[in-house]
Amino acid sequence: MRIRIDRERCIGAGQCALTAPEVFTQDDDGFGALLPGREDGGGSALVREAARACPVAAVSVRRR
Template identity: 70%
Template sequence: MRISIDPHRCIGAGQCALTAPDVFVQDDDGYGALLPGHDPDAPMVKEAARACPVRAIAVTES
């Protein structure tokens, strides 16, 4: 899978980092970011995308 975060939509709610902390983190400005070396097939990735209140996370098949 491929994960992307739209930086123009992200509001820094942090639901991604709470739902899938092995994949997402909040950057220094408080916005969602992908952890280096993250596993795009981690079990909670799709749930984290659904939890985003502004739908800033896209998960697509690669």
């Protein structure tokens, strides 16, 4: 899978990091970010749920 965070859309709600903390974090400015080496989601089943939990749909998940 391929995960993308739209930095223009992200408001820093943190739902991605709360839902899938093994894949997402928040950067120094409080916006969503992927943990290093987790661009493919690390096989986490929670990644799609994190995308659904984003209140502004800034997280997208696509199959490769």
